[in-house]
Amino acid sequence: DGGITQSPKYLFRKEGQNVTLSCEQNLNHDAMYWYRQDPGQGLRLIYYSQIVNDFQKGDIAEGYSVSREKKESFPLTVTSAQKNPTAFYLCASTFAVGVRNTEAFFGQGTRLTVV
Amino acid sequence: GEDVEQSLFLSVREGDSSVINCTYTDSSSTYLYWYKQEPGAGLQLLTYIFSNMDMKQDQRLTVLLNKKDKHLSLRIADTQTGDSAIYFCAAPKRNFNKFYFGSGTKLNVKP
Numbered sequence: 001d002g003g004i005t006q007s008p009k010y011l012f013r014k015e016g017q018n019v020t021l022s023c024e025q026n027l028n029h030d031a032m033y034w035y036r037q038d039p040g041q042g043l044r045l046i047y048y049s050q051i052v053n054d055f056q057k058g059d060i061a062e063g064y065s066v067s068r069e070k071k072e073s074f075p076l077t078v079t080s081a082q083k084n085p086t087a088f089y090l091c092a093s094t095f096a097v098g099v100r101n102t103e104a105f106f107g108q109g110t111r112l113t114v115v
Numbered sequence: 116g117e118d119v120e121q122s123l124f125l126s127v128r129e130g131d132s133s134v135i136n137c138t139y140t141d142s143s144s145t146y147l148y149w150y151k152q153e154p155g156a157g158l159q160l161l162t163y164i165f166s167n168m169d170m171k172q173d174q175r176l177t178v179l180l181n182k183k184d185k186h187l188s189l190r191i192a193d194t195q196t197g198d199s200a201i202y203f204c205a206a207p208k209r210n211f212n213k214f215y216f217g218s219g220t221k222l223n224v225k226p
Contacts, residue, residue: 006157031214035216040221041218042216042217042218043203043216043219045214045215088155090157090158092157092158092214094207094214101146101163101165103148103160103163104148104150104158104160104205104207104214105160106150106157106158106159107157108156109155109157111155
């Protein structure tokens with residue numbers, strides 16, 4: 001079955017550490033996205049990538065970094081520069097947004113907590 | 116811009132209809148979507164509507180689109196306690212790979 005997988009489901013980070021969240025899809029989707037969700041709030045776009053080896057900043061990219069070396073994979077690193085990283089992180093993927101229906105498929109999320 | 120706005124909360128009684136509203140600013144979206152998020156989970160697609168349609172019905176779900184006013188709504192008939200969740204609308208910009216979502220409407224269904 002095709003889908004999008006995030007790991008781990010729960011992640012704990014100490015102050016000053018970098019951590020990497022994994023996102024893998026086997027849907028042959030072109031575009032991948034990372035969102036942050038805080039309690040009681042909507043989704044805020046961190047980074048997105050339209051094609052391999054290319055990515056763009058979203059609205060809240062500071063303190064985060066990404067790579068897109070393979071079409072299937074879009075890992076997100078939460079760096080020590082991100083001062084308030086505790087949140088629920090969601091990864092999504094779509095075909096290229098255009099004329100055809102391009103629903104976004106989501107992973108099950110990673111809950112990151114700073115300890 | 117990419118603004119998509121929704122009211123934050125809606126509370127209904129079981130068996131009543133729920134109507135969740137969304138307004139958006141960019142008229143280039145070819146498709147508009149409704150997603151459902153249950154606690155601690157990702158978003159799942161509920162339904163979508165093509166931009167040249169006014170209405171789409173899918174079992175208990177009815178989507179209404181007013182392109183002139185850039186207004187999208189989701190009606191859930193005979194709302195059940197299992198419908199309690201957060202509902203997001205999305206209006207992706209055509210030709211741009213940015214998928215923006217509204218703030219989400221938390222639907223609470225009282226027995």
